[in-house]
C-alpha cells in the first residue's frame with residue numbers, strides 16, 4: 264500500500280466512524296449479490312421476477328424508494344426495500360445500471 | 364517444514380523486485396499463480412461461494428470437492444413429493460457450470476482437514492492444499508435420538524431431508540398408499556434445516572391426498588410447541604383442508620401434547636411417543652440434526668454440534684483460514700435455509716477474495732426469504748434483510764416479515780417458482 268492510499272484509507276475509516284449510529288452502508292456489489300437470489304445472476308431473471316440488469320439507476324432508485332415508503336405496493340419488495348438506507352439504494356441502483 | 368523453508372528461500376530470491384510485501388505475501392508470490400481456494404461441498408452454500416469467488420476475482424483458483432455428480436435441491440423437493448414436479452426439475456449437474464466459471468470439480472468425499480498444514484484429504488486418497496478453505500457440508504441426521512431409527516431404517520421409513528433417492532421413495536410410498544390411509548410425519552426439534560419445510564410438505568401431501576385419496580388423514584407428531592409461519596399455514600389448512608373441524612384432513616400434535624416421537628419400528632411403520640403408539644401407512648421420520656460429519660471430524664463444531672464463525676468473514680472460530688457457511692454454521696438470526704446459505708456464500712466469497720489480498724472484508728449485507736406453498740396456487744413467505752452489528756448478523760429493524768394479511772397468495776405462488784429458477788441459476792447456472 265502506498266503512503267497516499269494508506270492516508271486516504273484512514274481518512275475514509277475516520278468518516279465511517281462518524282457516519283451515524285447505524286451500521287456502515289454496504290456497496291452496490293454486495294447488495295446486488297443479495298438481490299440476485301430472486302432476480303437471477305447479475306440481475307438477469309430466468310423466472311417471472313423482473314430483470315434488474317442494466318436498468319436506469321434513476322428508475323431503479325425511484326422504484327426502491329417507492330417500495331420503501333409503501334407508495335408502491337408489491338408482494339415482497341416492500342419488505343425487502345425497508346432493509347436498506349437511501350444511500351444503499353443509490354449504490355445498488357448504480358451497480359445494476361453499470362452492468363454490461 | 365522443509366517445504367515451507369524452501370518456498371521461503373525461493374520467494375526471498377524473487378523478493379528483490381517486489382519490496383514491501385509481507386511475509387505471507389512472499390509465500391504466495393512463490394506459487395507463481397493465483398491463490399487457491401478449496402470448497403468442501405457443492406450444495407447451496409458451496410456452489411454459490413465458489414462461483415462468486417471467481418466472479419469477484421478471476422485470478423483466484425477454485426476447486427470444489429463434492430461426492431455427488433448430480434445435486435438434487437432440498438428446496439422444492441416437497442413439490443416433487445406432492446406430485447407438482449418431477450425429480451429431474453430439482454436435479455442439477457456440475458459439468459457446464461465448471462467449464463463456464465473455470466472451477467475445478469473433484470467428485471470425491473473429504474475425509475480429513477489438516478488446518479495446520481492447510482490440506483484436505485479425500486476418500487479417494489487425494490491430498491489437496493489450499494490458501495483458504497470453505498466448508499459447506501450441510502446437515503447430518505441424528506438417528507440415535509429416536510430408538511429403532513438408523514440410516515438403514517431410513518430406507519423403509521424415509522426422512523427425505525436430504526433430497527435425492529429418498530425424495531423418490533417417499534413420493535412412491537404416497538402413490539402406493541390406499542385411500543383412507545394414514546400419513547404420519549415426525550417433525551424435528553429446533554434447530555433444523557428449513558424451519559417451514561415440514562409444514563409445506565404436509566400442505567402438499569394434503570393437496571395430493573385431497574384430489575386423489577380424499578378419505579386419507581395426516582398426523583404431525585411434533586417435537587416442538589410452535590412452528591415457522593404457523594398462523595399462515597393453519598389459516599391455509601382451515602381454508603383448504605378443514606383444519607380445526609372434526610373432519611380435518613390434518614391433525615397437529617405438539618410436544619406438550621405428547622407429540623415427540625421417541626421410537627419407531629420401521630418394519631411395521633409404527634411411531635411411538637411417550638404414551639401412544641401409532642401405526643402409519645406412510646411414515647416420514649425427520650430426526651434432530653447436526654452439522655455434517657466432516658465439520659465434527661475437523662474440529663469445527665462446538666458443544667452445540669454446530670460451527671461457530673465470525674459473521675464478518677465466516678471464518679471459523681476454531682481454525683484459521685477455514686470458513687464455514689450454510690446449515691452447518693451458527694448463523695442465527697439467519698435461519699438454516701437455501702437462501703441464507705446462498706447469501707452467506709456471497710459474503711464469504713467477498714471476504715475470502717479480500718483476505719487473500721491482505722485486505723479487510725467489505726461491509727456485509729444478507730437476505731433471507733422462504734417461500735412455501737399451501738396449495739399449488741396459494742403461496743406464503745417470510746423475508747428479512749440483515750446487516751452487521753458489533754460483528755454479528757443482525758436483523759434490520761422494520762424490514763422483512765410474513766406475507767401481510769390480505770396479501771396476494773396467488774402471486775406469491777407464482778413468485779415462489781420464479782425464486783427457485785433464479786436462485787438455482789445463481790448457484791448452478
Ligand SMILES: Cc1cc2nc3c(=O)[nH]c(=O)nc-3n(C[C@H](O)[C@H](O)[C@H](O)COP(=O)(O)OP(=O)(O)OC[C@H]3O[C@@H](n4cnc5c(N)ncnc54)[C@H](O)[C@@H]3O)c2cc1C
Pocket residue numbers: 403404405406407408409428429430431434436437438439440441471472473474499500501502523524525526556557560655656657688689690691699700701702703704732733734735
Ligand atoms: C424439504 C426441504 C425443503 C426446503 N425448502 C427450502 C426453501 O423453500 N427455501 C430455502 O431457502 N431453503 C429450503 N430448504 C433448506 C435448504 O435445502 C438448505 O438450507 C440448504 O441446502 C443448505 O445449504 P448447505 O450448503 O449448507 O448444504 P447442502 O445444500 O445440503 O450442501 C451440502 C453438500 O455438501 C456435500 N458434502 C457433505 N459432506 C461432504 C464431504 N465430507 N466432502 C465433500 N462434500 C461433502 C453434500 O454431498 C452436499 O452436496 C429446504 C430443505 C428441505 C429438507
